Amino acid sequence: xxxxxxxxxxxxxxxxxxxxxxxxxxxxxxxxxxxxxxxxxxxxxxxxxxxxxxxxxxxxxxxxxxxxxxxxxxxxxxxxxxxxxxxxxxxxxxxxxxxxxxxxxxxxxxxxxxxxxxxxxxxxxxxx
Numbered sequence: 001x002x003x004x005x006x007x008x009x010x011x012x013x014x015x016x017x018x019x020x021x022x023x024x025x026x027x028x029x030x031x032x033x034x035x036x037x038x039x040x041x042x043x044x045x046x047x048x049x050x051x052x053x054x055x056x057x058x059x060x061x062x063x064x065x066x067x068x069x070x071x072x073x074x075x076x077x078x079x080x081x082x083x084x085x086x087x088x089x090x091x092x093x094x095x096x097x098x099x100x101x102x103x104x105x106x107x108x109x110x111x112x113x114x115x116x117x118x119x120x121x122x123x124x125x126x127x128x
Contacts, residue, residue, distance in 0.1 A: 009055035042071040
């Protein structure tokens with residue numbers, strides 16, 4: 001599978017919105033509906049993303065997020081999106097991830113962090 005960005009979200013609406021916005025920004029994205037599928041693809045070498053966006057909704061555990069981190073190459077940033085009630089459970093990962101975002105979130109906020117962490121790819125925003 002080819003993709004600069006690996007998007008993992010079990011919530012189809014979030015996955016669809018983020019996928020559309022990231023593609024509109026010029027990124028190649030592989031969007032997967034579960035962390036288990038992503039872990040399998042990462043472990044087998046079928047995926048080698050340059051950035052990973054992991055949405056913990058609806059049922060990703062901290063252990064699964066740690067497994068994703070473990071399988072990533074050292075220079076691959078992880079953007080972690082957690083629910084407001086999950087902040088405490090995922091807080092120990094805050095220093096290990098490139099961005100720690102809390103729901104509710106705006107899609108533009110996620111794209112901003114992706115551009116910050118992976119600036120040389122994708123298209124620049126349209127000038128106003």
